[in-house]
Amino acid sequence: MEDDRLTSGRRKLTFPLSKAGGAPFDLEMHLPFRLAVLVNLLQAQRDPQVKGMTDLGLRELRVLLNVGAYMPVRAADIGYQTRLDPGTISRGVATLVERGYVTVSSDPTDQRSSLVELTDSGRELYEQVAGVLGQRATEIEQVLDAGEREMLFDFLARLEDKAEEVLARTALERRREGQPLSADQREMLRWYRRTTGSKMEDG
Numbered sequence: 755m756e757d758d759r760l761t762s763g764r765r766k767l768t769f770p771l772s773k774a775g776g777a778p779f780d781l782e783m784h785l786p787f788r789l790a791v792l793v794n795l796l797q798a799q800r801d802p803q804v805k806g807m808t809d810l811g812l813r814e815l816r817v818l819l820n821v822g823a824y825m826p827v828r829a830a831d832i833g834y835q836t837r838l839d840p841g842t843i844s845r846g847v848a849t850l851v852e853r854g855y856v857t858v859s860s861d862p863t864d865q866r867s868s869l870v871e872l873t874d875s876g877r878e879l880y881e882q883v884a885g886v887l888g889q890r891a892t893e894i895e896q897v898l899d900a901g902e903r904e905m906l907f908d909f910l911a912r913l914e915d916k917a918e919e920v921l922a923r924t925a926l927e928r929r930r931e932g933q934p935l936s937a938d939q940r941e942m943l944r945w946y947r948r949t950t951g952s953k954m955e956d957g
Contacts, residue, residue: 785913796890803886808879810853813838815883817846818872821856822880826869828861834945839938855879922946 772778781787798804798815810818819897820832827835833843847870850856853875861867872880925939935943 796894798883798887801886801890807882807886810849813846814849814853817843817850818855818876818880819871819884819887821850821872822877822884825871825899826859827871828864828867829858829870830867830941831868833941834849834949839936840941841937850876902933918942918946919950 761879764938785944797812798819799810799812799865804815808815816838817832820835821827822829824835829843830840832847833839833840836843838846847856847858851858854873856870856872858870860870861869898906921939922943925943928939929935929943
């Protein structure tokens, strides 16, 4: 018998699958869709408390939170942490610099890279936003016991690693076929090689 927990979501009960010909693609059983829906629900800039603190958009909030967690951090590393493309990160950092929340300086170990750090006002905002998001996460996670929470984070880590592998291999295949790669694909391939020590070759 199918586990009732797989089908008891309120949204699934409200919106039954179409019967208008053919076999519809069941989005409720499609993992990327389910994760995307949850992410959309929990976007920081939709939280009324966060909105009361700042008018920063989601892009800037993601960058701010990552800088606060890992500073001093290279702009390229923020891209890996957030899985946002380099152009998006650059625009997010530029906005935060303009607003006085972060500073950018040369990396003394690599002149091609820049280091991003919070200013005093950036740290104040970071602590406020992080506090709200932490409280909300604690409330949401009440539906899980300690063992389930540990399992969930393990599952998420394994899914992320596998997704990265699949996307990196797709990018490599495109390169082998002589097709151009987007900046995002090049970055994905570079990070997969760096973090796994993979010997993926282009030939």
